[in-house]
Amino acid sequence: MRPLFHPAVDDVTVEGILHALSDPVRVAIFAGIVGSQCSQNCSAFLKVSEQDIPKSTLSQHFKALREAGLIRSERRGVEMHNISRCAELEKRFPGLIAAIVKAHALQSRASPSPKRKRTRE
Amino acid sequence: MRPLFHPAVDDVTVEGILHALSDPVRVAIFAGIVGSQCSQNCSAFLKVSEQDIPKSTLSQHFKALREAGLIRSERRGVEMHNISRCAELEKRFPGLIAAIVKAHALQSRASPSPKRKRTRE
DNA sequence: TTCTTTGTTCCGTATTTACGAACTATTGAA
DNA sequence: TTCAATAGTTCGTAAATACGGAACAAAGAA
Numbered sequence: 001m002r003p004l005f006h007p008a009v010d011d012v013t014v015e016g017i018l019h020a021l022s023d024p025v026r027v028a029i030f031a032g033i034v035g036s037q038c039s040q041n042c043s044a045f046l047k048v049s050e051q052d053i054p055k056s057t058l059s060q061h062f063k064a065l066r067e068a069g070l071i072r073s074e075r076r077g078v079e080m081h082n083i084s085r086c087a088e089l090e091k092r093f094p095g096l097i098a099a100i101v102k103a104h105a106l107q108s109r110a111s112p113s114p115k116r117k118r119t120r121e
Numbered sequence: 122m123r124p125l126f127h128p129a130v131d132d133v134t135v136e137g138i139l140h141a142l143s144d145p146v147r148v149a150i151f152a153g154i155v156g157s158q159c160s161q162n163c164s165a166f167l168k169v170s171e172q173d174i175p176k177s178t179l180s181q182h183f184k185a186l187r188e189a190g191l192i193r194s195e196r197r198g199v200e201m202h203n204i205s206r207c208a209e210l211e212k213r214f215p216g217l218i219a220a221i222v223k224a225h226a227l228q229s230r231a232s233p234s235p236k237r238k239r240t241r242e
Numbered sequence: 243t244t245c246t247t248t249g250t251t252c253c254g255t256a257t258t259t260a261c262g263a264a265c266t267a268t269t270g271a272a
Numbered sequence: 273t274t275c276a277a278t279a280g281t282t283c284g285t286a287a288a289t290a291c292g293g294a295a296c297a298a299a300g301a302a
Contacts, residue, residue, distance in 0.1 A: 014224045019143035024136050042280065054261050059281055078268045078279055093227060099220035103135045106214060144290095163249065175292050180250055199248050199299050
């Protein structure tokens with residue numbers, strides 16, 4: 001199993017961050033990771049906003065977050081520990097992550113987990 | 122030609138905004154609209170970051186921005202005038218748009234228009 | 243009317259995403 | 273060791289999205 005790829009913070013792009021967080025499941029996962037003090041393993045998110053996520057899909061979501069530079073994943077024994085890279089990202093794009101997480105929290109509070117899909121035509 | 126659809130500000134979602142701005146061309150267009158005082162027509166963006174955009178694609182990009190709630194488009198004679206909905210959005214998601222536009226500006230300054238694609242594996 | 247400009251829609255192709263099945267890695271127990 | 277259990281990844285293919293050329297629509301000018 002090849003080692004996990006994590007982009008250098010200087011290679012992280014705004015577009016990459018926005019794309020990773022433009023998925024309702026991924027932004028919920030990321031918010032969960034940011035909001036918790038201890039690192040989270042993937043299976044903690046097999047259920048997100050009342051919906052079940054297949055584990056292969058979950059794995060892809062974590063990969064997307066990782067490769068966008070949003071989280072750092074580290075194997076510890078049989079499981080994976082995920083932490084956010086907020087501190088690094090804050091230096092590169094001050095205020096960006098905080099604003100997104102805050103907006104997401106606002107929205108969740110207003111209409112809790114409506115299995116939302118991105119607004120489409 | 123059916124009238125253009127603009128979502129109510131309360132129907133705007135974080136995911137929708139992030140998705141719309143996760144495309145390098147769209148975020149550049151939106152930054153252009155936000156950054157200019159007077160309203161911009163679509164053709165002002167036939168060239169974005171040194172690359173030519175086909176007009177059908179451009180039309181789709183404007184539609185995406187519109188339906189995400191980021192801009193308001195109004196026909197004036199033969200052309201379309203586009204303005205940002207920043208003021209409304211600021212009420213719903215304080216600081217969000219500003220943080221994204223600022224991050225985009227920072228990134229553009231650091232590495233001007235590298236025909237960037239979203240960071241992928 | 244006809245021409246020009248601006249933008250939209252249609253539609254075939256290409257890219258991306260989702261998820262089940264099969265697989266790999268690590269730990270612990272027998 | 274060997275076996276089983278747990279945690280997560282990869283692969284294959286189907287479904288959904290995006291791109292862009294060609295044709296179309298709307299408005300103004302001549």
